[in-house]
Amino acid sequence: MPTKIFIVDDDESVCRALRILLMTFGFDVKTFNSAHSFFENVAQDEQGSLLLDIHMPGMDGWETQKRILDSGSKRPVIFISAEKQEDAALRAFNVGAVGFLQKPVNGQSLVGLINATSKN
Numbered sequence: 001m002p003t004k005i006f007i008v009d010d011d012e013s014v015c016r017a018l019r020i021l022l023m024t025f026g027f028d029v030k031t032f033n034s035a036h037s038f039f040e041n042v043a044q045d046e047q048g049s050l051l052l053d054i055h056m057p058g059m060d061g062w063e064t065q066k067r068i069l070d071s072g073s074k075r076p077v078i079f080i081s082a083e084k085q086e087d088a089a090l091r092a093f094n095v096g097a098v099g100f101l102q103k104p105v106n107g108q109s110l111v112g113l114i115n116a117t118s119k120n
Helices: 012-022 035-041 060-071 088-094 107-117
Strands: 006-007 028-031 049-053 079-080 099-102
Touching: 006 012, 006 035, 012 028, 012 079, 012 107, 028 035, 035 060, 049 060, 079 088, 079 107, 088 099, 088 107, 099 107
Parallel strands: 006 028, 006 049, 049 079, 079 099
Antiparallel strands: none
């Protein structure tokens, strides 16, 4: 059974590009344009890794990660961001993320990180 990947990013072109990339590596990919949509459509205990944009309207990536942690979920979270923030990667790891990648995301780095952290 392929590893599930959930992508939450308000930029539809980013979702589409990452979905195509990850599907070519055999992942089962679902995209969401907001954290609200993600929480409405994915059960807390559903297995899969989460690629999470930091800057989104409504609930941002930081708030989303807090809600995930507060729920008790152990879902691996990889933050992605277009902004160059010196402290963002450190903050991501401090709030329990398994990775932080700068946009545009390097495909090999992303797939390697998912494979190293996903639990099936």
